[in-house]
Amino acid sequence: MSYWTFFLTVFKISAITFGGGYTIVPVLKDEFCNKRQCVSEEEMLDIVALGQSAPGPIAVGVSLLLGYKLKGRGGALLGVLAAILPPIIMISIISFFYEAFASNYWVRAALRGMSGAIAAVMLLAVVSMAQQVLRKHKVFSLILLVSAFVLAWFTSINTAVLILMFALIGIVVFSLKGREEKGDES
Numbered sequence: 704m705s706y707w708t709f710f711l712t713v714f715k716i717s718a719i720t721f722g723g724g725y726t727i728v729p730v731l732k733d734e735f736c737n738k739r740q741c742v743s744e745e746e747m748l749d750i751v752a753l754g755q756s757a758p759g760p761i762a763v764g765v766s767l768l769l770g771y772k773l774k775g776r777g778g779a780l781l782g783v784l785a786a787i788l789p790p791i792i793m794i795s796i797i798s799f800f801y802e803a804f805a806s807n808y809w810v811r812a813a814l815r816g817m818s819g820a821i822a823a824v825m826l827l828a829v830v831s832m833a834q835q836v837l838r839k840h841k842v843f844s845l846i847l848l849v850s851a852f853v854l855a856w857f858t859s860i861n862t863a864v865l866i867l868m869f870a871l872i873g874i875v876v877f878s879l880k881g882r883e884e885k886g887d888e889s
Contacts, residue, residue, distance in 0.1 A: 711785075752769040
């Protein structure tokens with residue numbers, strides 16, 4: 704894949720996908736894993752996990768990491784540009800016509816209708832990623848998933864603290880598991 708093809712693909716996805724990063728991620732996954740087959744499902748899952756943990760919008764983080772994976776540093780830069788240019792262009796245009804858009808019944812109705820579709824796409828993304836994780840590490844992942852949900856839903860613990868806490872648990876458990884597997888091989 705050329706730099707130009709990568710840039711145009713991410714730019715197009717960023718331009719036509721509304722609702723933020725969690726709606727862009729499944730489209731990127733479909734394009735680069737299923738259609739172009741240049742990234743495996745597991746690699747994309749890792750890219751999404753890293754993109755979520757980085758500061759800033761997830762769409763930018765995932766595009767940066769995907770670009771780096773496919774094209775190195777230049778690809779990372781193109782991924783960021785391709786992810787941020789469409790929203791910047793759209794926001795700039797909308798700002799000129801804000802008053803007309805804000806008071807237009809049809810525009811408000813269209814945006815309300817899109818919010819339902821965005822929620823469905825986000826739910827599908829969560830289910831798809833959860834299925835991939837649970838396939839590989841069934842019991843442990845299920846325990847972490849339920850624990851994170853319960854803590855997020857029923858306590859006032861900051862989401863960033865929960866993410867860091869479960870990331871540390873995962874690092875510890877999987878590094879110990881990796882050492883055990885290396886010990887079994889020798």
